[in-house]
Amino acid sequence: IIDINMGCPANKVLKGCAGAALMGDLKLAETIIRTVRNAISIPLTVKFRLGLDNDRRNYLELGRICEANGVQAVAMHARTAREMFSGAADSSWHHLARLKESLSIPVIGNGDVREPDDALRLLAETGCDGVMVGRGATRNPWIFRQIAARLAGSGVSEPTLEDRRELVLSHFRLVAEREPSTFALHKLRKFTGWYTHGLPNGRHLRQAINQIPDVPSFLATVEAFFDGTAVEQAA
Structure with a gap:
């Protein structure tokens, strides 16, 4: 699958006439969509926002335009580019419903799906064919299995400490293998803040890692944190 992102609101992207800036030039957007569609045989999707501004x-x-040019599905974030991530996207979910009513291809709803029940509410209120989760997955990577459980009528299970440990360390080791040390440390610090949110003593770990100069020491500190937390919980 190839997805064309016409929804990114970052200023550095907009300045290059990319991302959501393409919503200000629909002729160019259509040319890009048609060119990509004609060049590939695999499914093509496009993500966009409500528009540049209100x-x-x-x-x-x-x-x-997407539907007329053979796009298999579209995803829409229920904010404008100017709004970026401010305000409450769920107050604009009715635009997702309008888009769904207007198209025959699948529509995927996006914006402020932070909890499993948010996904169910979006589907119920908009009639969308699917849900896209973005920032909600950074603090809770288990949200996808939790949404699946809720859709199946089951309860939501919270990740155990061992679940967190396994995911965090496996993710961090993959980052360390693929990124130069400086970039790896930047990413690891960012994800540590997300992954340890709400954990006992998580704040102390987040403070400690800012002083760590290399990746091996970073990984050892994170592993020691989970070991210590497990001992405390078992006591």
Whole structure:
């Protein structure tokens, strides 16, 4: 599958006439979509936002362009580019419903799905065919299995300490293998903040890792943190 991201609101992306900036030039957007569609045989999807701002909400037009040019599915974030990630996207979920009503191809809803029940509510309120989770997965990578459980009518199980340990350390080791040390440390510090949110003594770990100069010491510190937390919970 190839996904064209016409929804990124980052300024450095907009300045390059990419991401959500393409919603300000639908002719160019259509040319890109058609060119990619003609060049590939695998499924093509496009993600976009409501528009550049509240005065230029043209998501219905872009959605129809996607459908007319052979896109298999679209995903929409229920904010404008100017809003970035401010405000409450769920107050604009009704636009997802409008898009779904206007197209015959699958529509995937995105925006402020932070908890499993948010996904169920989005599906119920909009009629969307699927849900896209973005930032909600950074603090809770288990949200996907939790959503699946709720859709199946089951309860939500919280990750155990061992679940967290296994995911964090395996993820961190993969980052360390693939990234230069400086970039790896930056990423590891960022993800540690997300992954340890809500854990006992997580704040102390987040403070400690800012002083660690190399990746091996970083990994050893994180592993020691989980070992110590496990001992405390068993006491």
